[in-house]
Amino acid sequence: MQNWLEFQAVVMAAGKGSRIPEMTATKPKCLLPVGNKPMIYYPLKLLENAGFKETKIIVPDNYASDIQEEIDRLGFEMNLSFVPIPSDEDWGTADSLRHIADYITTDIIVLSCDLITNADLHQVLDVYRKHNASLVSLYFSPTQDEKCDFVIPGPKSKNKIEKDIIGYDSKTSRLLLMASASDFEETMPLSSALLNKCSNLSLCSKLLDAHLYVMKRWLVYYLVKDKNMSTLKGELLPFVVKKQLSKHSVNKNLDEMHLVDDIKPDIFSMSRESDIEYNIRSMSSFGDSADSGEIIKCYACVLDSYVGIRANILHDYCKINKIINKLNIDSGDEKDKISPEAEILSNQLDRDTCFVGPNTKIMEKTSIKNSSIGSRCTINPKTRITDCILMNGVIIEERCVLQNCIVCHDATISAGCELKDCLISGNFKVPSGGKHYNEVLTAMDRLMEI
Template sequence: MTGSILGHNMGINCELVPVVMAAGKGSRMTELTAKRPKCLLPIGNLPMIYYPIALLERSGFHETLIVVQESSKTEISGALEKCGLKIKYDLVGIPGDEEWGTADSLRHLHETGKIATDVLVISSDLVTDLNLDPLIDLYRKKDASVCGLFAPAPASPIITTPGPKSKNKSERDLVGIDPDTSRLVLLASASDYETCLSLNGNLLKKYEKFSIYSKLLDAHVYIIRKWLCQYLGYNKDLSTLKGEVVPFVVKKQSKVNKPHTKVDDKASVIGADIKTELSHFAQEDELTLKVRQMSSFTDNRCNPVYSGDTVRCYADILKDSEFTIRANTLQQYCVANRMVLQHWSALTNGRELVNVSPLAVVSSTQLDSTSCIVAENAKISEKTSLKNSFLGAGVAVSPKSVVQDSVVMMNAKIGQGCKIYNCVICEDSTIEDNCELKDCIVGSQHTVVASSKHSNEVLTVIDRLMEF
């Protein structure tokens, strides 16, 4: 390891506290999350939450906070203990009966004294081979208030998403970035604009040129200053980070700067319109300002350094990643499982891939061990064909069955003579003999009766489907 990289990694743990957001309920794939937290859905033979934590490890972090629902702490803790992680983690529980956004969770961490430095926020559904060094370097170089990570939209393989046929409309963002300075000048959802995008006059006046992207993937990795977490403690109207906080801060930086009186007592702003007082929380110390005034450094030709802004947002666009995906929809979750083996070493920091657990009982000679993963205590009977599929712990497949391009979660039972193509079979479910399933989802603890034939369906307990 070189000295520069060593220094980078040593300093990073003093500068930033990583926060993995893993309290999401999986509202976009409720068919899979009825009985388990979204962050524990399997991708390959590892829980989804493993992959962003592995990213933190290879980026030099030694500790992280993980925000989870209080009711899931024990289950998530047990799953993480089996992953062999080196990083130390602290599970922070939040109420499961309330709809909390990322900003709500950051507010809670601030109010409970968990945040002592600037914060690196990362989503539990990010699966990527990237390294965070370029983003962290941008945050340091620009002394950024907010620094976000974006990636070119992945060219996903053409696969059929299990369940009822529908057009998969991916959410698109409009991301405006100054190509010379990497300043993030616009962040909005494309769905907010039907045919015309109106730009604020101050924005056009302040930034002579910028590029607007409509096909970037928001990786939901943000570095934010500690003072912004403090601001969230005062402004409780903001609930989500990407949808509310970041667009709000981006807009604030584009406004014409006006001199304001320095205020030492933050309590004095109570009773005022706090949304107009963001600049108060962003005040820089006098030494920093004097050094900047004496420096010849500038990031533009005509204006003062940073255009005189105290609030500054930046964006880093990934260039070297071969695989980056947000497994936050059913379609993307299936894509992640389809492609994880191709990028296994990069995604898991060189972790050894054990395709067939030594604790599994495999009697079949028709198991493609290069494209399948069979977990511990699984039982694969003779004359059974398996290809491009992941079978969880305790899964049992009876003779003369075919399982292809599917995810079969723990303790599921597949009867004799079944044909399973491109399906997601949730935990503790039972597929009785001679069933044929194609492009289906079988909910947890559901039983598919013998000799059934289903295509493009969600098969689950009717009461649970009503909860969806």
């Protein structure tokens, strides 16, 4: 295993999962199951496969011990350090990065806990090195292998997917524009500086922003100076991408500027190379020197031969669980999908399409297909489960039929229930004999539409 000494890795795992509240009311988003592992396993495995030996994980203080306990069970060889942030404050990703600025001593790679991909991280890092970039952002193109048809549990509704408009040079991959499609109605103005900068501008609205960014260390220091920025994607990145097109003059008194707390930060001065960095780069024969005189350089790494999904909304969470078995993310180190600590008395469990967690008991006369069963679950006799996700501690009583349902942590499905295309929130108990279709059943003992 190599050690990427030029990078530090940071995984953002403090998100509250506000887009999937029924599933995150009792558990943090990063611990929601995908296949037979918690969601956060996959970005950590991505880093470990790339050779990283240590990673910082930003976690909410109210769930810090739960998250650490769960991750410790996963057996990573990396040194993982957990950094808690206040859960009662509305911190964004930039706030979290600012919080650990004193520990950042190299360039960094930042990624979200909900990113699940079979991509090779080396390709992103090589784009960063080749261009001596200030920032590289990872995007995925839709692929045929990624598409799958399924019904989302809960009330039927049209899924409005947020779209980003990404502009980049199709020849050099220079990232030149980041915007949200919702900010524009019918037309989107383009600046003359942008058009003059690039004659091969490609505008895309179907790329998935992976929320994986490789960036120079000075960008973290810039956040320390500009405390008004709260998010990376929404504020810092569009600002930096836009600034690379601006005319500038470098402030020579950079060291003096750092000593003044209330001075308005000058991004061009903060990005100025030291003398030794300039000499190393100017004498190097590696990389693209066409734009070597520019101070700020942003690039897009667009991958079209890999699957990449962010499981931060219900549609994508269901989607990744449908295809996770095909991604082979463990790179040959895949453990058994059926835990040896599970007690399985049924001979109708499809072991090729199902995941079963430890300390789960599946009784005889049960049929389970294409489903993920968490740990500490109990599945009683005369039950049929198809295309479902059962999280930890779920109890399914006798004579139940579940199809395409998500049953959250510690919920109970009482005897004789028939559920199809439903989402059952954590700690909720479905009364005996209930028949529910396309519903969300909440722990508030009532039905509520998303």
